[in-house]
Amino acid sequence: MAPLQGPQAGREEPGASPRRFTWEEIGLRTGRGQPQQERWLVINRKVYDISQFYRRHPGGARVISSYAGQDATDPFEAFHIDKELVRKYMSSLLIGELELDQPSFEPAKNKLLVEDFRELNTTVERMGLLNSSHLFFFLLLLHIVLLEAAGWFVLWSFGTSPVPFLISAVLLTMSQSQAGFLQHDLGHLSVFSNTKWNHLFHEFVMSHLKGLSACWWSLHHSQHHAKPNCFHKDPDISMHPFLFTLGKTLSVELGLKKKKFMPYNYQHKYFFITMPLLVVPVFQLYSIYFIVQRKLWRELAWTLTYFIRFFFFFEPLLGVKGVLGLLLLLNVAESILFTWISQMNHIPMHIDYDSNMDWFSTQLQATCNVNQSLFNDWFTGHLNFQIEHHLFPRMPRHNYWKVAPLVKSLCAKHGIEYQSKPLLTGFADILRSLKDSGELWLDAYLHG
Known part of the structure; x- marks a missing residue:
């Protein structure tokens, strides 16, 4: 050597x-x-x-x-x-190449699986499944704008009493949630064949329509895709020990080390008042800090237009305090949707340190799907096809259903479980997984 x-x-x-x-x-x-x-x-x-x-x-x-x-x-x-x-x-x-032998x-033990997946990758490109429909994404953007316009129209037409205010808040939350899924598409370079156009529209959707940093999201989310559910490599997992213990390995480790940042045996109960209520509001504050720290002046300008636009349309109807309250309400409401939708595909799955597995196995052990339906496709931004999305992160979401049978076939050939479940079961599995991890931690904490 x-x-x-x-x-x-x-x-x-x-x-x-x-x-x-x-x-x-x-x-x-x-x-x-x-x-x-x-x-x-x-x-x-x-x-x-x-x-x-x-x-x-x-x-x-x-x-x-x-x-x-x-x-x-x-x-x-x-x-x-x-x-x-x-x-x-x-x-x-x-600097060189591998030795010929x-x-x-x-590891070489997955040789056939790796070869089969790379053949599938070639098939995907040959079938044109990495090519996007610009009309599809235009209609997505249009419906986002119409949802926001409808939210404003309800208040303007029917006043700010509780019922129209609630209807407006639901419409605006849906607009923000769907904008989040569209920026996700752009951040993964799956809308345009030109990287520059993806980045420019990503800034527009993320910063102007949502008031968040596109650059921060890309840096953070790419790490998650590279090594999902791997401690120290997936930031979505690495930041959790302060609030939650996830997976068997970390739960037992924290228990044996007598670490108790939180009463983890109750985490399946306090989950409802932590992550779902805090994620997007915290993202909003940190995103502004990130933009200023990195001197991303174009993103700062787009982000300011988000708040200016919001105040321009809603201040005459609600006043300054009302607008601030609506902004907070929308952040919390979207946070609830985002957390449940994003975590149902990962928290119940295998969570551990990086074991240098092949790409296909890495993604399949860390992700699961939610059954397809028109509502599930729309409500989750097609992230009910989480397996396909993780295997082919640049694939436009409207092609996930086309590649899914090929992925299932490859899983069946190599004896790998392809998990797909109902939407409500996915939500329930978050709590089940948290409960199981909390009990593992408690047992190790008390008896380790």
Whole structure:
């Protein structure tokens, strides 16, 4: 095995024979526990040194670092639109290739599954399932605008008494929730074939229609997709121990260490008054801080137009205090929807440290679906197809139902469970999972 060396020591010279590496060597370059903090990864058998580059990675340092020491071929294919352009920038990071006797991916035990998934990926591209319908997304945007207009119209036409106010709040909450799903599409580059257009419209929808930072969301959410339900790599999981303990591993660990940030054995009960009520209001405040800290002046301008537009339309009807109260109410209401919809696909699933599994297995063990129906598709922004979304994050949502049978077939071939459940069962499973984790923590806390 070659000794650890500085980031520049292994660079390939033009015209020279490529250096050869083993998975054992690559697995040591994770950026952790090393003097030089080297980070290497593999894409299509080529070895890249990202030790100096990872902090400049456009998708975020933590996203690319989560695959340091591992094969990143499938996430590379999943996240990037113009791969040839990206490869030009990658050429300066190339330091060699895998030894000829080394398998193309590690661990090699899933060789057939990985090969089958990559064949499925080719089939998906050949079928045009990564191509979006601009009419579909235009109609989505139109219905979002109409829902908001209807919310204003109800107050303007029928006054601000409790009934019309409640109807208006429901319409406005639906508008905000649906805008959240549309920005999610744009953030995943699944609306336009041009990355720049996705980013520009993402800013418009996220910042102007919702008052949040598109850049912050992209950096945060990409980490989740890279390693879902993996401690220290998925931010959706890593921040939970202060309020919740999730999964068997963390629950037992916290119990054995006598950690008690919260009475976790009651977390399935206090869940109702924590995350669902706090997520979006906290996001709103932190998002503004993030925009100012990063000096994202264009996003700041879009975000200001969100609040200006809201006050312009609703202040004459509700007054300043009424508008502030409505904003808070909408944030809390959307927070409830967002939390239940987003967590039903992940909290009940396997949660653990990263075990360097292949892309297909990583996504299937961390995600589940909710049964398809017209209402479920609309209400969840097609995130009832969470499995398909995680396997193909750039796929436009209107094509999930087309690829689902192919994914089910691949799961059946390799004996992998493909979970799909009713919507209410998905909600109930959040509480069941929290209860089970809380009991594991309590048992380890008291008897460990």
